[in-house]
Amino acid sequence: MVGKSLASGPIQPCAEAPWGSRADASRLRAGAVAAAALVEAARGPQGAGTRGSPRLGVVLGTGLGGLADRLDDVWSMPSRDTGWLVPSTATGHAGRVVCGSLGVRPSLGGRTGACEVVMLQGRVHGYEGHAPESLSRGVELLAALGATTVLLTNAAGGLRPDMQVGELVVLNDHIDLVRRPWTSGLETTAAGVLRTVPTTPCYDPTLVASMLEAARAAAAFARAGVYAHLTGPSYETRAEYRMLRKFGADVVGMSTVPEVIAGRQLGLRMAAVSVVTNVARPDAPASTDAEDVCRAAAAAAEGVWAMLVRVAEMTAEHEANAEKRSS
Numbered sequence: 129m130v131g132k133s134l135a136s137g138p139i140q141p142c143a144e145a146p147w148g149s150r151a152d153a154s155r156l157r158a159g160a161v162a163a164a165a166l167v168e169a170a171r172g173p174q175g176a177g178t179r180g181s182p183r184l185g186v187v188l189g190t191g192l193g194g195l196a197d198r199l200d201d202v203w204s205m206p207s208r209d210t211g212w213l214v215p216s217t218a219t220g221h222a223g224r225v226v227c228g229s230l231g232v233r234p235s236l237g238g239r240t241g242a243c244e245v246v247m248l249q250g251r252v253h254g255y256e257g258h259a260p261e262s263l264s265r266g267v268e269l270l271a272a273l274g275a276t277t278v279l280l281t282n283a284a285g286g287l288r289p290d291m292q293v294g295e296l297v298v299l300n301d302h303i304d305l306v307r308r309p310w311t312s313g314l315e316t317t318a319a320g321v322l323r324t325v326p327t328t329p330c331y332d333p334t335l336v337a338s339m340l341e342a343a344r345a346a347a348a349f350a351r352a353g354v355y356a357h358l359t360g361p362s363y364e365t366r367a368e369y370r371m372l373r374k375f376g377a378d379v380v381g382m383s384t385v386p387e388v389i390a391g392r393q394l395g396l397r398m399a400a401v402s403v404v405t406n407v408a409r410p411d412a413p414a415s416t417d418a419e420d421v422c423r424a425a426a427a428a429a430e431g432v433w434a435m436l437v438r439v440a441e442m443t444a445e446h447e448a449n450a451e452k453r454s455s
Contacts, residue, residue, distance in 0.1 A: 151271035151394040155314045160265065163212030164272035167225055171203050184230075184443045185270030185396075186247040186436060187387065189282035190221065191425025192403070193249040195433055199228025200242075207248070212269060214252045214262050219422060221250025225269070232441040241448070243440040246273050253382050254306065255361040261313025263383075264390030268314070277335070277397040277443045280388065281432055283425040284355065284381035284402035285364065287373050291407045294428045296350035296435070297379050298339045299331050299400040302388070303356045303372075310386040311393045330388050335399040335439060342438035348431025353378030355402060357385040366410035379404060401435055403428040 153161075188195055196202065204226040207213040215223050226247040233241075248266045252258050270278055286295065336352055343350035356372045358364070360382035364372070372380055379402045391398045405424035 155394050156272050159212045160268035160272045163210040163269050183274040184245045184440050185275030185278040187251055187280045188249050191422040192281050193222045196226040196247045196249055202228040216250045216252045217256050224249040230440045232444050241444050243444040254359050260308040260310050263386040267387045267391045271394050278391050279439050280384050280400040282381050282384050282402050283405045283421045284379035286404035286407040287377055291404050293424050295404040296431050297353040297402045298336050299355045300336050300352045301354045302385050303377055304385050306359050310389045332397045338438050339435040342434045343431050346434035356380040369408040369410045
């Protein structure tokens with residue numbers, strides 16, 4: 129996706145960030161930086177003591193909030209207490225910032241290490257009445273807390289007739305049918321312009337391949353696919369399902385794309401996985417509600433967790449390698 133210029137002057141390309149690199153702090157808004165400082169202060173010595181360790185940011189979508197309870201040394205606070213994150217009104221979004229650690233075994237001489245993880249239990253959506261700049265605030269906070277890689281999760285409708293409820297789709301591209309200026313809230317460059325967002329790839333190919341491998345190892349059915357982004361909150365009509373299939377989309381949902389675009393603008397490694405919570409069959413339609421979506425997503429938690437662990441391993445390994453190169 130391409131960011132719009134907010135002032136006169138050329139639009140500058142945003143280069144690919146190397147593994148282990150920190151977010152472009154100059155792009156973070158003051159509110160995100162202040163919220164991160166508040167989180168770290170509230171967490172106290174537990175947070176300060178792990179400041180140098182690898183960081184993975186995770187956004188837990190509908191029905192997947194329970195994954196935060198699997199972390200070690202869990203600490204949490206309500207999102208609203210950050211003074212930065214907007215409370216969500218969507219079903220299945222608890223609205224908490226959760227910090228913890230995850231024991232991982234990256235290929236670093238076979239030794240076990242720990243990856244610090246910062247999770248957001250829930251997100252806000254455009255259909256809740258929020259401006260585009262509000263939808264990137266979660267990713268900005270994760271970056272301000274030190275995340276170098278962000279894994280996004282969501283519940284989505286499956287568009288392919290061979291799909292099944294509970295299947296996982298690791299995103300390798302998207303179709304943004306909303307097309308708002310998602311990065312308009314980020315700080316501009318010194319020249320007063322907003323840089324373009326790299327569209328190839330928005331989703332890190334190495335992470336995509338590793339997440340699919342992790343799903344297979346966990347006996348979870350998964351494939352790579354394209355996510356169609358719509359506003360919502362109503363579910364799609366039969367005619368819209370047919371249209372989206374012809375467009376080349378595999379799943380459809382109402383989130384994630386604004387976060388991916390903002391994350392890439394900040395120089396983060398981005399990955400995303402959709403849980404198929406209902407399958408579109410235009411010629412045999414069935415009703416779906418928010419509670420059905422939550423239950424279906426929760427049932428797929430094991431496969432999502434396996435992917436999360438794999439991404440944490442890669443984050444820990446590559447950041448450790450980056451530290452070796454800089455020493």
